[in-house]
Amino acid sequence: MIFYGLKTCDTCRRARKELSAAGIDYTYKDVRADGVSIADVTRWAGAVDGGWEKLLNKSSTTWRGLDDSVKTDLSAAMAAQLMVDNPTLIKRPLIDVDGMVSVGWTKETKALHLG
Numbered sequence: 548m549i550f551y552g553l554k555t556c557d558t559c560r561r562a563r564k565e566l567s568a569a570g571i572d573y574t575y576k577d578v579r580a581d582g583v584s585i586a587d588v589t590r591w592a593g594a595v596d597g598g599w600e601k602l603l604n605k606s607s608t609t610w611r612g613l614d615d616s617v618k619t620d621l622s623a624a625m626a627a628q629l630m631v632d633n634p635t636l637i638k639r640p641l642i643d644v645d646g647m648v649s650v651g652w653t654k655e656t657k658a659l660h661l662g
Contacts, residue, residue, distance in 0.1 A: 548571065548572070548642060549644075550575050551576050551578050551637070551642070552640040553639060554577055556639050558639060558652050561652065562652040563575065563640075571660065573642075578634035579634050582631075585627055588630045591648050594646060595650055599623045599627060604635075607636055642660060
């Protein structure tokens, strides 16, 4: 299991704490500090239900700060490049287990990873 998040994200901290308490071993990667590649984002977008639209965090401060011209008529390739350039646009936490990708820390995600 690879856990992608931000060390300053409260949801990521809560998810990591719950995974550790359940004895689940994972590798942690900070998307801001470690960065992400276009290949990573493209793979995640193809693996997550909802595609890149689900992966792109439109609730983030970073998204709200983008120029409107950047936010309109986004293609998958443009969105992927935006997430590489601004990793805080990736919905968190992103959990990758052997190519099965989930985003967010919802009841469904918890049930999937915590049992």
